[in-house]
Amino acid sequence: MAVDRLLPTDESHELIELARQIADKALEPVVDQHEKEETYPVGVFSTLGAAGLLSLPYPEQWGGGGQPYEVYLQVLEELAARWAAVAVAVSVHSLSCHPLFAFGSDEQQQRWLPDMLGGSTVGAYSLSEPQAGSDAAALSCKATGVEDGYRITGAKAWITHGGIADFYNLFARTGEGSAGISCFLVPKDTPGLTFGKPEEKMGLHAVPTTTAHYEDAFVAADRRIGAEGQGLQIAFSALDSGRLGIAAVATGLAQAALDEAVNYSQERTTFGRKIIDHQGLAFVLADMAAAVDSARATYLDAARRRDAGMPYSRQASVAKLVATDAAMKVTTDAVQVFGGAGYTRDYRVERYMREAKIMQIFEGTNQIQRLVISRHLAR
Incomplete structure (x- = not known):
């Protein structure tokens, strides 16, 4: 619709x-x-x-x-x-x-x-590591300064478009502590950069998610973005925008699930009536619609603050939290509307439910979003 x-x-x-x-x-x-x-x-x-x-x-x-x-x-x-x-x-x-x-x-x-x-290349983001997901300051992938650049050694995990993207934003350790992380723009053909096999994911199967391995890979000094030690500031500033992106994606997924459920409820009949005419199910659909509309309004509020040059970090976390939780609830309810048929792969709602789960996890888990929101409130 x-x-x-x-x-x-x-x-x-x-x-x-x-x-x-x-x-x-x-x-x-x-x-x-x-x-x-x-x-x-x-x-x-x-x-x-x-x-x-x-x-x-x-x-x-x-x-x-x-x-x-x-x-x-x-x-x-x-x-x-x-x-x-x-x-x-x-x-x-x-x-x-x-x-x-x-x-x-x-x-x-x-x-x-x-x-x-320009539209001819796609990029990927390399922040997470096998042992450093939500705790970005715990990165261990290391960039050692050498003549004219850096030697990179370590692994990065959960890279969307890994192995296919044309360039990678890499966050690697150049010093100690949270102030010892720097950002690099790495081309895909860098010698010493290899990728593992795609993860066997619950959903989002068509675009690979992989681990990247850096084995003494040389990156020229002019490919460091920002100052040494500025990496986490750069990463977190980008994540506010990225969280809004995921909020919009989750809303689109939820809208698709709602549309499928409404269409099915107009066609399926029980006890001589369309199932949408049974109040118990009609109210489920109404709650689904309210969740989708609320998610959309929430991400748009944050986006308009961003466009106006206003602080929007808290609102970005709220949008990511609200929209992805809504997507999980709406897709689950869509499966319920379809009944047993919804549990089969004959209908898209089964896939939608699987795809919604990851949206509560990446770009900062929803538990991290609650932490970000509460810290803003504490200030």
Whole structure:
């Protein structure tokens, strides 16, 4: 179901409509096959890039779309309503462009941003490690300073688009403690950089998630973004935006589950009536709709604060928490609406429920979001 949207300009409405058309044409017809067979959708990201949908929130001077974040997130929601794995990868790409855009030197931006935002490449984000997920300050991947650059040794985990992305934001240790982490922009063909086999995930099967292994990999000094020791500041500033991306993706997934449930309830009959005409089930659908609308309003509030230059870190955590918890509840209820049929792979709601779970985990678990929110309140 197309969602009526309050958008700032006619251009924004046209962009949303373009995103819907592309999603319906390039994503909707092939999503079931790729997710079932766990195959990468070759050509999909090129299609999105050619349409300018991979770099919407960045300035036009660097090849971006120059769109407000509230518009970008609604495009992301439209993509997610057709294919969550692709939408997550688009969000991660936007996240991976943030460090260079926000902290890179003029020379670095001129050199790399046009290609990163031009639509022909995709990026990945390498913050987590096998033993350092929520505790980002516990990173052990090490960058040792050498002549003209750094030698990187260690492993990074849970990399969306790992092994396929064209560039990687790497956060590695250059010193001691939380002030001893630095950020690097690493090209995919770096000697000494290899990737493990894709993780066997519960959902989001079409886009791989892998571990990266750095074995004395050389990274030139001019590929360090920001100052030495500024890595965590860079990582956390990007995560606020990334959390909004995941909130939008979760909302799109929840909307898709709601639409499937409503359509099914209009077709399935029991006791001589459509099941939507039974109050017990109709109220379940009403609660699902309320959860989706609330999630959308929450991420839009945070996005508008971001666009206005206001502090939005707490609101980003609220949006991520509310939207992903809503997605888990809505997709679970969608399976319930379908009854036994919903527990089979004959219907998409089974996949939606599996996909929703990870959204409560990545970009900071929802327990971490509660910690962030409570710390803001304590101030």
